[in-house]
Amino acid sequence: MTDASDVVVVGGGHAGLLTAIALSDLGLSVRVVEPMPENAIREAPPDGRALALLAGSIDHLTALGLWDDLAPFGAPIRRVEVLDVGSSSKVAYRENDAPRTTPFGQGFENRVLRRALLDLLLARTGRSVLLEDRITGIERQAAKIVVRTEQGRDLPAKLVIGADGRGSKLRTLARIGLQRWSYGHAALGLIVRHSTDNGGAVLERMRPGGPLATLPLRADRTGITWVETTERAQVLANGPPSVLLGELSDALDGVLGEMQLDGPVGMWPLSGQHAERYVAPRLALVGDAAHGVHPIHAQGFNMGVADVAALVGLIRRNLSDPGSPDVLKAYERMRRGPNTRVIWLTDGLARLFTNDLVPLARARGAALTILDRITPLRRLAIQRGMRT
Ligand SMILES: Cc1cc2nc3c(=O)[nH]c(=O)nc-3n(C[C@H](O)[C@H](O)[C@H](O)COP(=O)(O)OP(=O)(O)OC[C@H]3O[C@@H](n4cnc5c(N)ncnc54)[C@H](O)[C@@H]3O)c2cc1C
Incomplete structure (x- = not known):
């Protein structure tokens, strides 16, 4: 068993790193479980991928106090x-x-933004925030959730956030269904x-x-x-x-x-995909773990930024219990509707223009x-x- 933290973030991609920075800035104790070693993230070879952050995301990142460091x-x-x-x-x-x-x-460049987010997280919290590991199980207890990992860790927290991408293990463990389609x-x-x-x-x-x-x-x-x-x-x-x-x-x-x-x-x-729910008791999904879209409208990670901004805003008002049912219900209400509209719009544009x-x-x-x-x-x- 490892010391309890307020929040465990599963996945150290763009969405997970951003979530961890923003929550640590609120004074919460956070752990990030990510199988890729820190050095491999920092020295990731080029993969040809670039990413547009749209003006709306820049507003969110500015409000979170991160834009000046990323720009x-x-x-x-x-x-x-x-x-x-x-x-x-x-x-x-x-x-x-x-x-x-x-x-x-x-x-x-995709990998440059991820490296910048990693450096920001480590500079603000120290290295112990990152656990090079992979989640394999969850167990819910009265007012907490315990995350189990491949290396035998048990990580108790008030809230676990799934930022583990399109194939989210956490989403499967929470038995949250998925709609999926191919282009x-x-x-x-x-x-x-x-x-x-x-x-x-x-x-x-x-x-x-x-x-x-x-x-x-x-x-x-x-x-x-x-x-x-x-x-x-x-x-x-x-x-x-x-x-x-x-x-x-x-x-x-x-x-x-x-x-x-x-x-x-x-x-x-x-392909496109959408999780049937974004929350379960003591658990929330953000970024590609919740939704995946066609790149025609450059929305993928931008939707993730809006998820993180919404969840962090709700937690800011409930610091004593970031995984309370009120926070989770409000998060689902704030994000699933708008994301559904973006998914339909993106899908429509992709089909119209092909x-x-x-x-x-x-x-x-x-x-x-x-x-x-x-x-x-x-x-x-x-x-x-x-x-x-
Ligand atoms: C060609 C292309 C162009 C794109 N262009 C844009 C664009 O212009 N603008 C835009 O906003 N978006 C764009 N996107 C989408 C964007 O790249 C994604 O939405 C974004 O990278 C998703 O980030 P994420 O952190 O949610 O997921 P991911 O990047 O998939 O990160 C998930 C993390 O979880 C970790 N993980 C997996 N399993 C486990 C486990 N069991 N335990 C712990 N950790 C685990 C993984 O190692 C990974 O680090 C594009 C995508 C493509 C393919």
Whole structure:
């Protein structure tokens, strides 16, 4: 048996690390159970994945007192342009459509953001917060829950938070059901260095095979998320880089100039999922453990940030018992509805933009043209779109 803590966080990915920092900042004692060794997180090799934190998440991170420490690791998004390749219609969101310092959000290399979160956690709490281990069981007792681990630890706490990703063991142990669906597509993730300044632009190209989006990481370094049918993604990922880069350059009309791959090309099969509940007695799910979405709208971790902000806000008002039924009920109410709407919207967009039916393609084109021309509508769309 290990000393009791207020909260055990299962999983030291982005959502788990963020949760642990925010709860420790409230003065609670926290343990994070994560099988990956600290050094392996810090020295993780590149995997091609980049991540956009949208303006709404920046607001949450600012309110949690973390944004100033994280901002230097990414690059601001200053312009967003969405082009429907089939109809050649586009909408270009201008900087003054979202009047703020970081207008639309910020791009990060995935592993760099995780490392920054890890360093923040260790700097604020010390190394003993992290347990290199994996959970295998839970046992509920009167006013606490005990987490069992592979290495034989028993960790009693008032609340256990599942941030252990899409295949969440904690969700299974709590017998929380899951809805799951597949898209038959895969996302390629790659980072390129290039000769022309990206100008802080996100360029989203809605192509017949699926969307392709750029994300600024630095003026001369850009993350690419490129969705294709699974077979085509495999061909591109395993073929010569010159073919991949040639096709990428064509898709972007050469706007980034000469490009070189900066690291390997990663590939992720695309599916969606939603936990049937986010809570059980003395237990809550956050991040991908609760929901997983198509990357078309860059919402995945942004939904996780909103989960963490909501849960931490509720716990702040109940510090003596962070796992009380009132906290958990309110958390479920605050997050499951909004996340359901984001999941439907993301799913609808993913299907709309990979459908070649002529009437749908026309409607898509018309919608983008209207958004581009009518300033108040365009502003409303981007300001809504930058929140989760
Ligand atoms: C190609 C692509 C592009 C994306 N782009 C964006 C984007 O632009 N913006 C955005 O917001 N999101 C994006 N996402 C989604 C985003 O990457 C995820 O939502 C986010 O990384 C999930 O973080 P998480 O911490 O919830 O889960 P994970 O990162 O999966 O972390 C789970 C952690 O739990 C640990 N774990 C697993 N099992 C156990 C166990 N039994 N015990 C203890 N620990 C365990 C794992 O080791 C891991 O560290 C993208 C995803 C993809 C694939």
